Amino acid sequence: MRLIVSILISYMAIASCSSNRPVVEPAGDAIHVGNGGGFAGVETIYKIYLSGEVETGGKLIGKINDRDILQLLENRRILQIDQINWNAPGNIYQLLEFHLNGNSQRIVWDPNDNQHAASLDLYYSHLMHLINQIDR
Numbered sequence: 001m002r003l004i005v006s007i008l009i010s011y012m013a014i015a016s017c018s019s020n021r022p023v024v025e026p027a028g029d030a031i032h033v034g035n036g037g038g039f040a041g042v043e044t045i046y047k048i049y050l051s052g053e054v055e056t057g058g059k060l061i062g063k064i065n066d067r068d069i070l071q072l073l074e075n076r077r078i079l080q081i082d083q084i085n086w087n088a089p090g091n092i093y094q095l096l097e098f099h100l101n102g103n104s105q106r107i108v109w110d111p112n113d114n115q116h117a118a119s120l121d122l123y124y125s126h127l128m129h130l131i132n133q134i135d136r
Helices: 002-017 066-078 118-132
Strands: 030-037 044-049 053-056 059-063 092-100 103-109
Touching: 030 118, 044 118, 066 118, 092 118
Parallel strands: none
Antiparallel strands: 030 044, 030 092, 044 053, 053 059, 092 103
């Protein structure tokens, strides 16, 4: 009887440690966009996979169409964001991360500092617009 009780207690302890929220497994290459900082230092990141799936906090929130994904990649090239190396966060910051073809690029900037490339604001705004258009 003690053995059964011990097994049940062990099983309940293990089960209570597991997460109940669904986790989206990485679907390969992705663009991350987000912001953070401020008094609480909270960071919000959206991951946009090249398959179009968008997730935040480990939860799938929707999908962006293939045409927009291709346009995002083309805009990155045209705006020469792939050539930008900028890491200057302020108290609040915005960020872009590209995980493409085995390479990573992270760009972080203070939106209130005019020293960063204006193309970052344009690209960031477009990404956030696409995310906000997702039906949740």
